[in-house]
Amino acid sequence: MMTRFERISEHITIMHAEHETDRPILAVVKGADKTLLIDAGNSPKHAALFQSYLKQEGHPSPDYVVLTHWHWDHTFGLPAWNIPVIAQSGTSEMLRQLAGLEWSKETLRELEDKGIINDQSSSDITKEYSDVSGIRVIVPDLVFKEQLEIDLGGVICDVELVGGDHAADSCYVYVREDKTLFMGDALGPSIYGGPRYYTPGNFLALLTRMRQYEAEIFVESHGIPTEKSEFYRDIHRWEQFALFVAQHGDNTEMIKQEMTGYLNVDSLPNEFIQAMDYFMEGIRRQKDAL
């Protein structure tokens, strides 16, 4: 069994993702002077697990937290931390809207109807919280628009707005000294407000931005930290797929043919069959927007 906690580089310790109720990776970055938490957890209960581990290890508790994007699973753990919250302005705006709500099953249903969350989040929230009326949403204290540099003492973190389909406020957090890039959920498809989608342009732009860092370790919130050669190998296939979509539009037969040729396989692997649906939905939306 995988251990729940792991030191992945000189200054970084993480708590691994757990999929039962969609708990993302939480991380602390420890500098000589300050410690930064990356994402707050999906509930105070989730946060408390990481807190007690850090305490047990004699690891300094975080001085501030930075959010990768506003989604509930990354932010609803904030009340447990009671430290200054750093976030992109879009993240802050969304959390301010949610902070005004009284939480109940009815509230979840209304948010679903408005496309602000989806049925999956609703069911995960209900599983994570025995009583949803206990949800408290915190509004960030320190807000940036494009990018921010956080100096922890001998360790510098670059936070940068990258956007994309998954969430318009998605940020990358790059820990320079450890050459580690936290990507949040940025590479995922859009998940709220209708069928899931990818747009080739947005997806490719995220990859271009990713390559501009000289990262050696890549951390996606719901995955496992991956070293460069493996990450690039995997991402290259996705990039190729997005390029075929960009080239052939809604000609799925052609895309299928190109991709199976590229992978040198007889039939399209499942992950790309699903991605095809997401990309076709993205293309439909782009056409509608014109």
Ligand SMILES: [Zn+2]
């Ligand atoms: Zn997300």
